[in-house]
Amino acid sequence: MPTETPSTTPPDRESRAGDLVRERLREQRDLALSERDAALRRLAEIEASAGYRLLALFWKLMRRLAPPDSWRGRLYRRLRGARPAASAPESFERGGNDDSVANDPWPELYAVEEQATATHLPAVAILSTVWLLESEGQRPTQLALELARRGLPVAFCYWRWWPHEWAVQDRIDAGIVQIPIDLVLAHPERLVRAFSGHRQRIAIVAFPHPDLFALVAALHAAGWIVVYDVLDDWEEFHRVGQAVWYDEPFERHLLTGADAVFAVNDVLAERVRELGRDAVAVVGNGFRPGLEEVFSPRPLARGEVTAGYFGYLAGAWFDWALLAAAARQRPDWRFYLIGYGGSPAEITLPENVVLLGKQPQHALAAYAANWDVALVPFKPERLAAGADPIKTYEYLAMGLPVVVTGVHPPPGSEAFVTRTEGVDGFLAAIALAARHQGADAKAARQRFAAGCTWAHRADAMLDAIDRGEQRVAEKRALMRVDR
Amino acid sequence: MRVLFVYKFLTVGGVETVLRARLDALPAHGIDGHAWFFHDLGGRSVFRGCEERIRVGSPAQLAAGLAGSSYDLVTTFDSPELFTDLSLPAGLPVVVECHSPYVENLGYLGDLRSPPVVEIWVPTDFQRGVVAARCRVPLPIEVLPNPIRQAFLDPVRPFPAPPPRPVVAWVGRMDELKNWRGFLELGRELLARGFPGELWMAGKPVEPAVAGEIRRLASEQGILPRLRWFRELPHEHLPAWIDAVRDSGGVVVSTSRGDAFGMTVAEAMARQCAVAAPAMGPFPEFVTDGETGLLLTPDKPADAAKRLLELLADGPRRARLGANARALIGERYTPEGSAKALVARLRALGATPAGTSSA
Numbered sequence: 001m002p003t004e005t006p007s008t009t010p011p012d013r014e015s016r017a018g019d020l021v022r023e024r025l026r027e028q029r030d031l032a033l034s035e036r037d038a039a040l041r042r043l044a045e046i047e048a049s050a051g052y053r054l055l056a057l058f059w060k061l062m063r064r065l066a067p068p069d070s071w072r073g074r075l076y077r078r079l080r081g082a083r084p085a086a087s088a089p090e091s092f093e094r095g096g097n098d099d100s101v102a103n104d105p106w107p108e109l110y111a112v113e114e115q116a117t118a119t120h121l122p123a124v125a126i127l128s129t130v131w132l133l134e135s136e137g138q139r140p141t142q143l144a145l146e147l148a149r150r151g152l153p154v155a156f157c158y159w160r161w162w163p164h165e166w167a168v169q170d171r172i173d174a175g176i177v178q179i180p181i182d183l184v185l186a187h188p189e190r191l192v193r194a195f196s197g198h199r200q201r202i203a204i205v206a207f208p209h210p211d212l213f214a215l216v217a218a219l220h221a222a223g224w225i226v227v228y229d230v231l232d233d234w235e236e237f238h239r240v241g242q243a244v245w246y247d248e249p250f251e252r253h254l255l256t257g258a259d260a261v262f263a264v265n266d267v268l269a270e271r272v273r274e275l276g277r278d279a280v281a282v283v284g285n286g287f288r289p290g291l292e293e294v295f296s297p298r299p300l301a302r303g304e305v306t307a308g309y310f311g312y313l314a315g316a317w318f319d320w321a322l323l324a325a326a327a328r329q330r331p332d333w334r335f336y337l338i339g340y341g342g343s344p345a346e347i348t349l350p351e352n353v354v355l356l357g358k359q360p361q362h363a364l365a366a367y368a369a370n371w372d373v374a375l376v377p378f379k380p381e382r383l384a385a386g387a388d389p390i391k392t393y394e395y396l397a398m399g400l401p402v403v404v405t406g407v408h409p410p411p412g413s414e415a416f417v418t419r420t421e422g423v424d425g426f427l428a429a430i431a432l433a434a435r436h437q438g439a440d441a442k443a444a445r446q447r448f449a450a451g452c453t454w455a456h457r458a459d460a461m462l463d464a465i466d467r468g469e470q471r472v473a474e475k476r477a478l479m480r481v482d483r
Numbered sequence: 484m485r486v487l488f489v490y491k492f493l494t495v496g497g498v499e500t501v502l503r504a505r506l507d508a509l510p511a512h513g514i515d516g517h518a519w520f521f522h523d524l525g526g527r528s529v530f531r532g533c534e535e536r537i538r539v540g541s542p543a544q545l546a547a548g549l550a551g552s553s554y555d556l557v558t559t560f561d562s563p564e565l566f567t568d569l570s571l572p573a574g575l576p577v578v579v580e581c582h583s584p585y586v587e588n589l590g591y592l593g594d595l596r597s598p599p600v601v602e603i604w605v606p607t608d609f610q611r612g613v614v615a616a617r618c619r620v621p622l623p624i625e626v627l628p629n630p631i632r633q634a635f636l637d638p639v640r641p642f643p644a645p646p647p648r649p650v651v652a653w654v655g656r657m658d659e660l661k662n663w664r665g666f667l668e669l670g671r672e673l674l675a676r677g678f679p680g681e682l683w684m685a686g687k688p689v690e691p692a693v694a695g696e697i698r699r700l701a702s703e704q705g706i707l708p709r710l711r712w713f714r715e716l717p718h719e720h721l722p723a724w725i726d727a728v729r730d731s732g733g734v735v736v737s738t739s740r741g742d743a744f745g746m747t748v749a750e751a752m753a754r755q756c757a758v759a760a761p762a763m764g765p766f767p768e769f770v771t772d773g774e775t776g777l778l779l780t781p782d783k784p785a786d787a788a789k790r791l792l793e794l795l796a797d798g799p800r801r802a803r804l805g806a807n808a809r810a811l812i813g814e815r816y817t818p819e820g821s822a823k824a825l826v827a828r829l830r831a832l833g834a835t836p837a838g839t840s841s842a
Contacts, residue, residue, distance in 0.1 A: 218715060223720075256708060256709060
């Protein structure tokens with residue numbers, strides 16, 4: 001019988017349980033914060049609208065012409081039949097809190113720099129469109145978390161739409177500092193000079209925003225290994241009205257100069273080549289182990305076949321029409337959709353399509369445990385073709401067979417992920433996949449997924465950089481000083 | 484003997500590299516050299532390893548430092564503050580070193596008086612003419628060759644991981660005089676004629692808004708996709724950077740409209756890299772067309788592009804130009820050769836040898 005160490009096991013267990021609780025609380029907080037930010041964004045949009053500004057101007061004029069205690073003010077209230085407000089705000093204008101000072105991230109950057117004593121490890125900066133929200137689980141977030149787990153300090157630079165939006169600086173102990181990109185652009189030297197004691201510094205640029213031009217130039221000159229991580233077909237996003245900032249010449253510029261370029265799938269790698277960059281490596285998306293665990297069951301009503309989807313529901317790529325048509329043709333089947341970021345708009349969904357809204361990540365496996373088949377019903381268009389949905393890996397890790405439209409199965413997953421098109425093909429593929437429920441089939445799917453964790457993806461990237469692939473060796477040689 | 488070199492700005496530029504080479508070379512001749520700057524604009528990297536011999540301080544602080552100091556001579560690089568903002572200790576000889584290519588900064592030459600100025604030093608015959616035209620007092624004007632830092636003269640070895648395509652490169656301060664726009668225009672002409680390579684720039688904009696201007700213009704001219712910009716490249720990395728250009732099968736070009744010496748071109752030549760420079764100013768003094776580089780007609784980007792493409796297509800010719808260029812620079816502008824010339828001038832001015840200073 002193996003010798004146990006009873007003195008350490010219970011605390012370990014407690015520690016793991018504590019971590020789990022902490023993770024869930026953090027997830028709940030992230031959800032609440034993202035809802036708050038969405039509300040603030042809506043508020044700011046309203047306040048920026050012409051109607052609101054006109055109204056505000058009117059009230060400002062009224063306060064001047066008819067102050068509350070003046071005879072005009074009293075007359076006005078009498079005419080309106082209103083009572084004087086008990087504690088009316090002095091101003092409609094927001095503000096008063098100097099957020100820019102209260103949230104100044106630079107001391108935290110220096111703190112992370114100081115605590116990163118393992119200077120033989122690289123330091124990493126990630127320039128991301130998304131926030132470090134585990135609940136949304138995007139690639140830059142997952143890479144940041146994975147790299148930090150290995151002891152690499154990470155400056156996670158996130159895009160924000162409004163200056164009052166701040167990420168909660170709660171991962172300093174883990175070695176991650178979160179900095180709004182606009183602040184980095186205002187003070188590029190602070191990031192560029194950071195972590196200068198490290199053997200190597202890697203900057204991962206996750207979107208080709210032209211405003212990054214001077215920052216990228218400074219990172220190059222300071223010896224950072226500049227990686228362009230091609231996550232999406234940005235030009236196509238631009239074409240459909242998103243990524244309004246996109247500028248193809250700048251993306252080509254980024255591709256030319258990048259020391260390494262990674263693309264999430266072959267479609268994007270091919271596009272990179274078309275844009276003039278020959279050297280590119282495919283590093284697919286991945287999943288976070290543990291996501292497949294069911295903590296507390298979430299029973300759902302089952303259909304003859306039960307299928308489901310979780311993730312972003314943006315109309316730009318989510319094929320609502322396909323899903324609605326398929327559900328109408330199979331009224332005895334049930335389709336569950338978990339997600340956010342879009343709605344069916346003018347498409348009426350039949351009753352056997354159930355929208356469950358955004359759910360915490362730790363609950364996804366419990367919902368998916370009710371499904372026979374997992375879906376990625378994306379439009380058969382260029383935008384989707386460039387995607388490598390993270391959910392595909394997560395579905396497989398949960399042991400589910402997957403049916404996709406619009407996107408491609410990850411390389412090697414063709415036995416578990418069926419790509420199809422059209423309503424008939426979609427239904428046939430779901431019906432066929434639903435029959436593959438055996439334990440062996442499930443285990444095979446999970447085995448495949450086990451090789452696709454974010455740790456594997458981080459390994460692939462770091463190993464390529466370590467080997468000096470693409471233009472990394474060139475950059476190192478440029479920065480060599482041996483004279 | 485103790486000499487203090489005074490310059491207004493501590494930045495990454497030609498004067499700083501000259502000063503660095505002097506600080507490296509003078510101790511071997513028994514001369515203790517120091518440098519003083521009035522404003523730190525981010526050039527400390529040039530002096531890595533000898534930081535204790537540079538100081539940054541206001542003219543008033545310099546005046547306080549000079550009073551009672553043991554300096555035997557002060558030289559000033561285009562920094563009239565030395566005469567206008569402080570009173571120099573009586574009897575301290577001053578040499579004016581005129582290296583500025585910015586004619587708007589040379590007005591002070593008309594106000595020079597002797598004493599305290601005993602002599603003017605310039606790096607080229609071209610600059611001698613510029614200075615002579617502006618001086619009212621008949622001061623001796625001596626050409627003192629600029630030293631190229633030893634790092635550029637070190638043995639040339641193959642660059643271990645050359646860029647995948649030939650590179651046409653530009654180095655310098657990103658202002659109007661150095662004419663970074665001219666490089667973008669040249670790039671446009673090169674690409675229009677089928678140049679398959681990359682365009683590299685190393686430099687820092689003097690004005691922050693220039694960064695956006697570079698992107699806008701590069702985009703308009705269709706060269707942004709081939710442009711690689713190294714913003715504020717530390718000077719210590721420049722030799723390797725030039726090696727990469729050379730071994731890519733590329734060329735270093737200058738589009739400058741004003742140089743007193745042409746340090747970036749000379750440094751590229753020292754690394755055996757083929758160069759192309761405007762046929763004006765100081766460049767013809769060390770670039771002989773077809774022998775040590777190409778001399779291009781200024782502001783004729785289409786003509787320049789044609790000649791550059793011929794050179795880019797002719798490896799043996801590039802190699803020959805590069806070898807000739809390196810030999811010439813090694814002959815004329817070594818730190819040791821420049822130091823000897825400098826020491827000779829210092830001694831000619833009556834300074835005493837080390838250890839016998841009056842201080």
